[in-house]
Amino acid sequence: MxxxxxxxxxxxxxxxxxxxxxxxxAGYLVVFVAVSLASPPAGEAFTPxxxxxxATGTLAFLxxxxxxxxxxxxxxxxxxxxxxxxRRHLGVATFIIALIHAALVLLWYHGFSDVNPLVSLFVSxxxxxxxxxxxxxxxxxxxxxxxxxxxATSHDFYNANLGPGLWKALHMGVYIAYGLLVxxxxxxAIQFEKNPLYVTALCAGSLSVAGLHVFTGLASLRxxxxxxxxxxxxxxxxxxxxxxxxxxxxxxxGEAIAVFLDGDxxxxxxxxxxxxxxxxxxxxxxxxxxxCPWHGFQYRMEDGQSPPPFTEKIATYETRIVxxxxxVNPQPNAPGTPQAPSPIGADA
Amino acid sequence: MKRAHRxxxxxxxxxxxxxxxxxxxxxxxxxxxxxxxxxxPDLLIExxx
Numbered sequence: 001m002x003x004x005x006x007x008x009x010x011x012x013x014x015x016x017x018x019x020x021x022x023x024x025x026a027g028y029l030v031v032f033v034a035v036s037l038a039s040p041p042a043g044e045a046f047t048p049x050x051x052x053x054x055a056t057g058t059l060a061f062l063x064x065x066x067x068x069x070x071x072x073x074x075x076x077x078x079x080x081x082x083x084x085x086x087r088r089h090l091g092v093a094t095f096i097i098a099l100i101h102a103a104l105v106l107l108w109y110h111g112f113s114d115v116n117p118l119v120s121l122f123v124s125x126x127x128x129x130x131x132x133x134x135x136x137x138x139x140x141x142x143x144x145x146x147x148x149x150x151x152a153t154s155h156d157f158y159n160a161n162l163g164p165g166l167w168k169a170l171h172m173g174v175y176i177a178y179g180l181l182v183x184x185x186x187x188x189a190i191q192f193e194k195n196p197l198y199v200t201a202l203c204a205g206s207l208s209v210a211g212l213h214v215f216t217g218l219a220s221l222r223x224x225x226x227x228x229x230x231x232x233x234x235x236x237x238x239x240x241x242x243x244x245x246x247x248x249x250x251x252x253x254g255e256a257i258a259v260f261l262d263g264d265x266x267x268x269x270x271x272x273x274x275x276x277x278x279x280x281x282x283x284x285x286x287x288x289x290x291x292c293p294w295h296g297f298q299y300r301m302e303d304g305q306s307p308p309p310f311t312e313k314i315a316t317y318e319t320r321i322v323x324x325x326x327x328v329n330p331q332p333n334a335p336g337t338p339q340a341p342s343p344i345g346a347d348a
Numbered sequence: 349m350k351r352a353h354r355x356x357x358x359x360x361x362x363x364x365x366x367x368x369x370x371x372x373x374x375x376x377x378x379x380x381x382x383x384x385x386x387x388x389p390d391l392l393i394e395x396x397x
Binding site for chain 2: 168169175178179182186190194203210217277
């Protein structure tokens with residue numbers, strides 16, 4: 001295994017984001033505990049540890065729900081793109097919150113017997129054939145194990161050594177973890193919590209995540225089949241393009257293409273960042289370079305190469321503007337090949 | 349995201365979404381009319397009553 005990797009650098013934005021995130025986590029826990037102590041459900045009394053259990057459990061679910069909504073929402077609106085940069089930190093923080101929740105549960109419900117708490121978790125309730133009495137804690141534990149795997153490999157070292165393809169495939173396991181988490185709550189808290197907010201949050205959260213992923217997944221598979229010039233693909237009218245931003249074109253075969261408008265010229269590159277396969281076309285041009293929305297990796301417009309000292313290269317594409325409409329040749333140049341941009345006002 | 353990952357992502361969600369929907373609906377439909385937290389120690393429940 002090689003040790004050659006480039007870690008994503010900290011930026012003032014990332015630091016600010018993390019501060020907001022930590023403040024939000026602390027604020028949620030404090031408010032949840034305060035409200036629960038001040039107004040317990042009728043006929044029930046909870047200890048501070050049990051309240052903390054609920055606070056961390058609900059927070060972990062809400063955070064993972066939000067994390068899984070970021071990707072599809074960023075495809076629908078630019079407002080969510082800043083969250084893409086920091087999704088990794090949110091994910092690790094979510095795992096830590098879930099770990100605290102699990103530790104409290106193990107300590108409180110399984111820590112006072114002679115049986116090992118982890119064994120007790122799986123055998124103390126054997127009603128695996130029951131819906132209402134299902135041992136839901138086991139589902140949460142498996143979800144936590146998957147989240148541990150995600151959090152432990154959420155570093156560029158593993159991305160570089162596993163390769164972006166395998167790393168991405170591995171991290172899709174978070175969807176399985178989310179499914180298990182939903183089942184954990186549905187068969188657990190929903191069956192015995194009186195507060196209707198639990199049902200509302202579970203329904204709204206899980207259905208939003210599933211709906212958004214299916215909707216944007218189907219939309220992203222639509223190929224661009226509006227060829228006008230022979231073998232070329234229509235991108236958009238110049239007037240529809242936003243400066244420093246891209247339109248993404250998806251050929252029938254091959255990878256998606258990001259076509260950027262930079263002032264008065266148009267260039268096209270591969271939509272896939274060499275770092276972790278991030279969608280470059282959802283990023284923007286910063287300091288003259290295309291900047292990946294996921295982790296800020298940059299590429300020059302003119303040749304698809306990362307500025308020195310970095311060495312990453314992506315494919316470039318030939319573009320053309322005809323009667324105010326931008327077209328792209330879907331045949332890629334070799335990664336790092338210089339490709340002259342198409343100036344606006346010099347229609348072919 | 350690479351095309352292969354995009355397809356895998358969609359296939360995963362086409363399988364997962366109905367499963368999530370089903371488990372949530374079943375859980376809500378079979379939810380007790382008056383939920384009782386039997387995980388609470390009896391003493392605490394009695395004390396609260």
